Amino acid sequence: TQLLEQSPQFLSIQEGENLTVYCNSSSVFSSLQWYRQEPGEGPVLLVTVVTGGEVKKLKRLTFQFGDARKDSSLHITAAQPGDTGLYLCAGGSTGSARQLTFGSGTQLTVLP
Amino acid sequence: NAGVTQTPKFQVLKTGQSMTLQCAQDMNHEYMSWYRQDPGMGLRLIHYSVGAGITDQGEVPNGYNVSRSTTEDFPLRLLSAAPSQTSVYFCASSYGFAGSPLHFGNGTRLTVT
Numbered sequence: 609t610q611l612l613e614q615s616p617q618f619l620s621i622q623e624g625e626n627l628t629v630y631c632n633s634s635s636v637f638s639s640l641q642w643y644r645q646e647p648g649e650g651p652v653l654l655v656t657v658v659t660g661g662e663v664k665k666l667k668r669l670t671f672q673f674g675d676a677r678k679d680s681s682l683h684i685t686a687a688q689p690g691d692t693g694l695y696l697c698a699g700g701s702t703g704s705a706r707q708l709t710f711g712s713g714t715q716l717t718v719l720p
Numbered sequence: 721n722a723g724v725t726q727t728p729k730f731q732v733l734k735t736g737q738s739m740t741l742q743c744a745q746d747m748n749h750e751y752m753s754w755y756r757q758d759p760g761m762g763l764r765l766i767h768y769s770v771g772a773g774i775t776d777q778g779e780v781p782n783g784y785n786v787s788r789s790t791t792e793d794f795p796l797r798l799l800s801a802a803p804s805q806t807s808v809y810f811c812a813s814s815y816g817f818a819g820s821p822l823h824f825g826n827g828t829r830l831t832v833t
Binding site: 612614617638639641643648649650651652653656658696698700707708710711712713 | 724753755760761762763764765768778810812819821822824825826827
């Protein structure tokens with residue numbers, strides 16, 4: 609069974625601070641997705657990374673896929689209250705690409 | 721542009737009762753799936769389907785049944801509800817190719833007393 613561990617589980621910061629969320633596994637994934645979930649709603653895809661070492665930017669969010677495709681990070685610069693939510697990473701595997709393994713999530717609260 | 725629609729939004733059951741959670745998508749996605757979300761445990765796959773007439777078990781299938789008679793619909797049946805099935809249930813769909821994003825419904829919050 610492939611496992612994805614996310615850290616930290618909870619993060620509460622002040623508006624304007626920077627933060628990094630980590631997603632780690634001992635397994636290799638063919639792709640890694642990041643989702644954000646707000647209360648009462650389903651997760652919404654932020655980004656997909658597929659190449660080892662790949663870096664993608666989405667405004668103030670920077671996503672990186674590890675060289676060995678076993679880990680990923682999400683860095684937020686100058687966090688805003690609108691960034692508050694549950695961030696989930698999900699790994700996909702070749703041969704079982706339609707199934708995703710989800711991490712346990714990082715609950716981010718950005719205080720004004 | 722409805723996307724993935726789940727009903728009901730909330731449900732309370734007594735132990736032993738059965739019910740069906742409905743899920744419909746209008747994006748012509750081949751792949752559909754059901755997850756449950758519990759605090760601190762992320763999303764766990766219950767059942768999934770890669771097309772009409774084809775279903776398979778995920779990580780936590782016990783106590784749940786599914787069927788896929790059409791591309792659009794993928795209902796989840798609880799056969800005999802137990803308190804351990806208290807959770808938030810999400811239906812999701814995608815085109816099914818590697819790396820394709822999952823589109824989620826807004827969930828059904830189920831409480832079993």
